[in-house]
Amino acid sequence: MKNKMIIALALISSLLGTSLHAQKYISKNVQIKFYSDAPAEKIEAVNNQVNCALDIITGDFVFKVLMQSFQFEKALMQEHFNENYIESAIFPNATFVGKVAGIEALDASKNAKYDVVVNGNLTMHGVTKPVSEKGIIEVVDGKIKANAIFRIAIADYDIKVPSAVMGKIAETVDITVNATLEKLVK
DSSP states (O other), X not given: XXXXXXXXXXXXXXXXXXXXXXXXXXXXXXXXXXXXXOSSOEEEEEEEEEEEEEEXXXXXXXXXXXXXXXXXXXXXXXXXXXXXXSOTTTSOEXXXXXXEETGGGOOTTSOEEEEEEEEEEEEETTEEEEEEEEEEEEEETTEEEEEEEEEEEGGGGTOOOOXXXXXXXXXXXXXXXXXXXXXXXX
């Protein structure tokens, strides 16, 4: 467990490109939900093992997702997701590296809610694409809660859908990010 935390902090530090200090907020159990709403079938999965960091001064925001940690209702869906679509043995992680626009209005000492825009690069299945989505950051008793929904086209990430299941998987999927981050203390 200690090694996982050290690895997570090293990753977050390298992605932010700065030393770790008091304006950094981190979490190692962010929740990401995957949702595909196609006429034939709705597919949902949840991943609670996501590392995330936010610098409330610069707006730098990063997260790393272990793709095999998505949990589906049906074991067969999970198997197909990992083996046929995401190819998690080849592409084990997805990452987002970006900035939160509007972060300068945030006052971490007061409970408040802020509308923000998250801009950055999402890398998944070996493909990096720019994304920009609206989100909400809320300060609650010294913690930062961040929520956003990313809508992505699976074809943009070279994810192939076999013709036999075409129509069961939507062409666009929603990725919902719910993070509660705590201040990193030296």
